[in-house]
Amino acid sequence: MKNTFFANSFEQDVYNLVRAIPEGRVTSYGAIANALGAAGASRRVGWVLNKSFGAVPSVPAHRVVNRVGMLTGAGHFPPGREMAAQLRSEGVVIENNAVVDFETRFWNPMTDL
DNA sequence: CATCTGACCTAGT
DNA sequence: AACTAGGCCAGAT
Structure with missing residues (x-):
């Protein structure tokens, strides 16, 4: 589906979409890029x-893995805002620099948005 | 201006 | 099923 936001610029779209991620949920770069209609441009999202x-x-860039x-x-996260720390604060379990039950925690922008 | 690298992903072996 | 190679867009050197 198309974003309910407005495609003024790619960065704005990414910002809005990432900000729309519910707390305790995570998503992937490819999903974001795909939701923005820029499939294959996952590197740009990063x-x-x-x-x-x-x-x-x-x-909340920490919700993007x-x-x-x-x-x-x-x-690449600044000191005091480490990814794992923030995710843990939201109830996400991090094990060895990876999200536990990632598929369960996964949030699909196109489906849930 | 040409080349490489990077918060990635898909496909082929 | 695990590993390797290629492709993608944009910035940095």
Whole structure:
């Protein structure tokens, strides 16, 4: 389905979609890109999220992981806002830099949005 | 201006 | 089923 937001810019779309992720849920870069109609541009999503730290309101980028559920971007998170820490605060169990029961915690933008 | 790398994903072996 | 290789878009060197 098409986003109810507006496609003013790719980064804006990514921001809105990531902000729409419910607490305690996670999604993947590919799902976001696909939901935005930019299938295959999953790398771009990651790059957009990289600069999303300075954006306001804060973008819960910690809820975005790769397809396997690994916190690949944990090392790029600023100090005090580590991925695993925030996810744990939301009730998500992290084991070895990966989300436990990722498929259960997975949130599909197109389906649930 | 050409090349490489990177918060990835899909497909082939 | 696990591993390797290729493809994708954008920024950095």
